[in-house]
Amino acid sequence: GAGVSQSPSNKVTEKGKDVELRCDPISGHTALYWYRQSLGQGLEFLIYFQGNSAPDKSGLPSDRFSAERTGGSVSTLTIQRTQQEDSAVYLCASSSQAETQYFGPGTRLLVL
Amino acid sequence: AQKVTQAQTEISVVEKEDVTLDCVYETRDTTYYLFWYKQPPSGELVFLIRRNSFDEQNEISGRYSWNFQKSTSSFNFTITASQVVDSAVYFCALSEARRGSTLGRLYFGRGTQLTVWP
Numbered sequence: 001g002a003g004v005s006q007s008p009s010n011k012v013t014e015k016g017k018d019v020e021l022r023c024d025p026i027s028g029h030t031a032l033y034w035y036r037q038s039l040g041q042g043l044e045f046l047i048y049f050q051g052n053s054a055p056d057k058s059g060l061p062s063d064r065f066s067a068e069r070t071g072g073s074v075s076t077l078t079i080q081r082t083q084q085e086d087s088a089v090y091l092c093a094s095s096s097q098a099e100t101q102y103f104g105p106g107t108r109l110l111v112l
Numbered sequence: 113a114q115k116v117t118q119a120q121t122e123i124s125v126v127e128k129e130d131v132t133l134d135c136v137y138e139t140r141d142t143t144y145y146l147f148w149y150k151q152p153p154s155g156e157l158v159f160l161i162r163r164n165s166f167d168e169q170n171e172i173s174g175r176y177s178w179n180f181q182k183s184t185s186s187f188n189f190t191i192t193a194s195q196v197v198d199s200a201v202y203f204c205a206l207s208e209a210r211r212g213s214t215l216g217r218l219y220f221g222r223g224t225q226l227t228v229w230p
Contacts, residue, residue, distance in 0.1 A: 033217060043203065043220040056217065091157065098215050100147070101207075103157035 002026065004104035006092050012110045013082055021077045021107045025094030032075050033101060034067060038088035046090075049075065050097075082111045114139045116206050118221035125194050126229050133189040133224045135204030141165075143209040146180065146187045147218065152200040160202075163187065194228045201225050 005024045013019050025032050034046040045059035049069045060066070064082075069075040079086055087110050093101040115138040125131045137146065148160040161171060163180050171178045175192045191198055205218040 031215075035218075035220075042222045043218075045217045045219075048217050059217070089155065093157075093218075095215065098209075100159050100162050101215075101218060102159060103149075105154075105156045 004092055004094050004102055006090075006104040006107050008107060009105065010108045010110075012112065014112050015084060016081055018078065018080045019082055019109065021079075021090050021109070023075045023077070023092030023094075023104060025073060025075070025092070026102060029094035029096050029102075030072070031095045031097065031101075032069055033093040033095075034075070034077050035091045035093065036088040037091060037106070041088075043091075046077070079109075082109075084111050087111045114141075114206055114208065114219045116204050116219050116221035118202075118204055118224050120224045121222070122225045122227070124227045124229065127195060128193050129228075130190060130192050131194050131226065131228075133191075133202050133204075133226065135187045135189065135221060137185050137187065137204070137206045139206060139208065141208045145207045145209070145215060147205040147207065148178065148187075148189050149203045149205065150200045151203065151223070157203070160189075191226075194226075196228050196230050199226060199228045 004026055007022045030051045032049045035043050037043050047067045048056040064080045067077045089106040089108050091103055091106045093103045095101045117136045144165045146163045150158045150160055161178055168180050177190045179188045201223045203223045204221045207215045207218050
């Protein structure tokens with residue numbers, strides 16, 4: 001079946017602009033996770049959605065970052081007023097309850 | 113606090129050599145899960161294996177094997193007869209059990225870059 005998909009694959013933006021990154025999880029997966037990967041910081045957890053529970057936002061680095069998951073499926077990660085340090089690969093993963101997380105191909109964000 | 117340490121930043125071997133990637137973890141939980149993921153140059157994280165804290169049996173899958181030892185908090189990964197296609201960054205990760213049987217976020221190590229030369 002189809003895996004996790006993310007769009008866009010690449011995004012170049014100017015400092016100060018807002019960006020939206022999209023994640024389509026594997027059909028039927030109840031949990032969805034966002035991570036980011038940068039050279040200096042490795043793989044960092046950002047936010048986690050599980051079913052109808054309140055999301056775990058403990059990894060969001062600042063209030064410029066937010067995410068939502070509509071209808072228990074697609075998720076959008078929004079970064080407002082982007083900064084150069086936001087440049088990274090943003091990875092989305094999904095899982096069934098108590099199962100392994102499967103990752104999408106990522107969105108490469110470059111903030112100029 | 114949860115922590116995963118992969119002390120080897122880079123490893124280079126010649127094809128057909130065996131190589132072991134080390135992973136040491138810290139957690140206060142009695143129920144947890146350990147994972148290995150592979151990240152080839154294409155960038156996508158590929159799941160390799162998952163073990164739970166109650167199952168210390170070693171596992172072999174083709175040329176891959178994993179050695180889980182709770183006594184030393186280690187979950188090492190060995191590739192036998194390495195091949196050029198094994199070249200990638202390998203990540204070890206830890207997840208705790210959340211309420212019910214849900215798994216929580218992954219705590220990743222910094223990764224080990226494995227290069228296999230022909």
